[in-house]
Structures are given as C-alpha cells and as structure tokens.
Amino acid sequence: MESLFSLQAITEILSTSLRLSVPLVFAALAGVLSERSGVFNIALEGKILAGAFGAAFGAFLMEDPYSGLVVGMLFGMMAGSILAVLGVTFGVNQIVTGIAINIFVLGITAFLSRIVFGAQANTLRLPGFKAFDFPGLSSIPVVGPVLFGQDLMVYLMFICVGAVFLFLYRTPWGLAVRAVGENPSAVDSAGLSVTKLRYGCVIAAGALAALGGCYLVLSQVFLFSEHMSAGKGFIALAAVILGRWNPVGALCACLLFGFFDALQLRLQFNYQDVPHQFFLMLPYLISILALVGLVGKPRPPAAVGRHYRREAK
C-alpha cells in the first residue's frame, strides 16, 4: 500500500481538498457578504442548489457552460431576492425566511428537473469547464498540479475571494456595508440607504453562492441531481463563523474542511480496520476544536438578523 506521505499521495489529497472546498468557498463568501451587511443567510444551501439547477438548465438549453454560469447566477439572485424582500423590506425573521427558501428550492428544483430533464437526468452529460494547465507553472511538484492544473471556476473562486476582500476593506462601499451590519442607524443618518445596501449585498450573495452550485454541475459532475447541495450550505455557514466574517478567513476555514474531508476519504482507504465512522466525523471534530481552541469568542456583526426601522429605537 502506498504511503500516506509520498509526494503523489500529498498531491492527490490536496487536489481533492481543493475540489471539495470550492463550493464551500463560494457559499461562505456569500455568507460573509450578506452577514456583514446585517442579514442572516441560512438560505446558502438553497442558493447553492438553485445555482446548480440554473447551471444545468442553462448549459442544457444553450449547450454552453458559460450560459450555464449566467443562468445559475440568475437563479441564485432570484433566491437572494426572496430573502431580501421578505427579510429586509418586510422584516420577516431572517432565519425563518432562510429555512423557507431552502425548503422551497429543494422542492422546486426537484420538480423542475423532472420536467426539464425527465428520465435522462442522471445519465446526461452537460457541457462543462475543462481543467487546463498553466504552462511551466503546472509542472512544479505538488503546488503545480494542485493550484495550476484546475479549471476556470477554481481561478474564479480565488479572484472572488480577493474581490470581496478588497471590496469590504478597501472601498467606501465596503465601509458602508460593514457599517450597516454594525450600526445601521449611523449609516442612515450619514445619508446612505440601509435598504439599498442590504438588498445589494443579499442579491450579490445569491449570485456568489450560486457559483458554488455552478461548480458542482459545470466542473465536477456535469449533471443535476436532486439535493446535490447535500448540506454544503450549512458547512459554509460554519465556515463563515470560523473565518470571523472575513473573506480570507472563510477561505481558510473552507480549505480546512475540504482538506479533512479529503483526508478522511484517504484514511478510510489506508486504514480499513478502523471504523469508518471515526474518519467521517473528522472534519466536524476539527471544526469544533478550531472554534473552541484557535479563534476565541466569535463576534458577529452587531446588527445581524435585526430588522432596521428608522423610527424604532
């Protein structure tokens, strides 16, 4: 049996980690953006699924992955709009709204997929993104194949992390978003619209989370299957907290989850005698340990989850 520490094994584990992390990263970025603006985003799971269905739908109709990407993001933004209208305008409890969206998307995508794809749903092979190598860079041992032999969406993910980070911490709009999550009345008195800022963030978050679903469909399995988000949205929520509502922190948290998930698959292989349940709980065990031990007490944005009404004090 091959050693767990050979160069080959390490490269494979890291590549798998990255692939398992990508949907989580997109969703966690969405969570960061939305919660920074003061809106709880339990609906990440639903938005991933909406994005996955949209991606499959677009790619199926136009026979082109880029159309899939666009349609997927549109579907995610639609799911985001529901959260924005109910949670921001009408002040419905954001957690309840989020759960409602998750249930709704689970049902509607299953229903629509049976209409659109019918019986061929699980045998279909949709057009998707192919991995391509950066000449030169991809031949560096370990780092090369892991970082420079991926497909477009992985690079897009890194760009998005950078973009959200720069947006939040280096632009006046980002300052406004962070402020609206901490103290919306201060933002309001400075003449900015709390509602518009939150709408923008929640809908953009819908598009971002949907990219996670697009990755599942367009880069990983090239078809839509019901409930294919399989709880990734909830893991992303944990990553938001573990990453301290910071895009780079969330990236690291997702990579950590992805890494331990990949590692447990590998460990199951190498240690058939150890009960597999032990390895399966590894990613969750690590996240609990990380939450308790490494990062201290989390401090969420002060106004998160609270409906803002100008007259109310």
Next chain:
Amino acid sequence: MIISRRDLLITTAAATGVGLLGRSAVAADFRAAAVLPGSITDQAFNQVVYEGLIAARERLGIEVVFSEKVKQADQVSAMSDYARRGYNLVIGAGGEFTAAADRVAKQFPEVLVAVLNGAPTEGVATVNYNNPQFGYILGYIGGKMSKTGKAGMVCGQEIKAFVDIADGFKKGWAKAGAAGDVTLTYTNDWDDVAKAKEATLNLINQGADVVVPYLDNGIVGVVQAAEERGVWVSGLITDLGKSSPKANLASTVLDFAAATASAIELAKKGELAREDYKFAMGSDAGYMGTINDAVPDALKAEVAEIVDQMRAGTFKL
C-alpha cells in the same frame, strides 16, 4: 435542528399530499404505504422501489402511497404516521429503516411493518436478497478481469445488506485469484454526487480498476469517475450496462420493483409473515444484468453455471 425540522416539514407535506391523492383515487380495503429515503428519480434503489409500488397499485387495484426523501431523524414519525392512519402495511425502503421499523412495529402491533433490505428483526417482515451471492458473482468477474488486482466499493452508510454484499464480493475476488485487496469507502451521504466521485477517484488513484457503487443519486458520481479514468464499474441494483455500456463490466439487477410488488401482494393475501425473506441470485427478483463484451466467453459460461447453482440452492460460498 434546522435540518431535521425542514425535513420533517417536507415529509409531513409529502405524506399528506400523497395520502390525500391516493385516497381520492382508489377506494379499497387493503392499504399499503412506503417510506423512501431518496428521490424516486434516482435511477437506482428509490426509483425501482417506486416502480414496484406503482406496479402493485395497478395489478392489485389497492391504495398504495409513499413519502420520498425521508431522513433518518424522521423515519419513525413518517412510518408511525401511516400506521396511525390505518394503513395495513407500512414499508421502510432500505436497511437504514430497520431500527425505526422495530419501534413502529412494537407501537402498532396490528400493522404489518416490512423493511426492504433490512436486518432480520423480530416482529418485522424483512424482504432481502441473498446478498453475498450477488456480491460474489461481481467479485468473481471483477477479479478475473482486473489488471491491478485491486477493487473499490463506495457506499453511503454501513448497512447490513452492503456489508454482506462486500463480504461476498471479497470472496469472489479472492476465488478469481486477484492479488490485491477490496477496499470499502463510505461517503456518509447517499445523494452527494460530488463526494461519491471524489471518493471513487481516490480509490482509482490507489490502483483500483474495478469500482462498485452502492448508493442512491451518488451512483452517477462513481460511474463518471470510472468513465473518465477508463476503469470498470459494476452495478449491483440497476443494470449499468444500459446507461453506460462502455464502463460497465458486469451488473446484477436487484429488482426491488418485483420484490416490493410481490411483498405487497403477499401481504394483501395475508401471507406475508413477520420473518426474513430471501431472494436468491437467478430468481425473478434478482438476476444477472449486462456483461461487457470484453469478458471472454469462457468466463461468461462459468458465471452462468454459478448462477444456475445459486438458483438451485446448491451453491456454497
């Protein structure tokens, strides 16, 4: 808590919806209900059971209703809901329902509770296959055809049916003279296609050139990985030779549709006892599917002979 509440809501909604529909459509004395863990379009277990339910409904003219996508935490509530509403037969589709069925059977002694693929349990009718036989056949063919001598099996959770299949597979694999090991991997999710694919790629990277999925929706992830890497895949439940003829080495068909339908028929006649039923390899409900053309005729003949022995009950593992 969030997950289980959401699922409970779906379950209840689905149960009521389907229940109402079924009730208005057919009026009959005998009523059967089934609780399914996955979606009825998964091209695997759930879909097949669903087809069996529909077949039973049409053939017997009785009311048959079902709830799909019922999660572990909601199994007992979904099953006892049917029992409370006076269904004569409540079926849990899948071995993971065994514990729930046990509780429901004790709570509602007048209701007949059956589990497909379930571990034999007192007071519950379990409808099973002679699982090691099915695993053995696939293991034997795989072992003869493998170049690396290594095989990998991917499953959702550790359930008795799969463990039995895996045991049979390992015996067949060794009997065929393959040098390497058979490795089992659990993804902890029957539907997660992406994870099933990664798990399979991992097995292939470790040298496995025959992979066997035992999953719901996740099955497509395994098949895709096998197709991409050019290794063999063997299906246990549905005939993969129909959907991916190139990668399919050999598939057995566990025709849960036939098994489910005949269980319901027996129950209607009042003949389904609270005991363990086992369908053999080569019976109406479980048989050999497509074998790839790359398999030499001599091996095919050998397999046919083993299947005959299994059908006759003379085969010893």
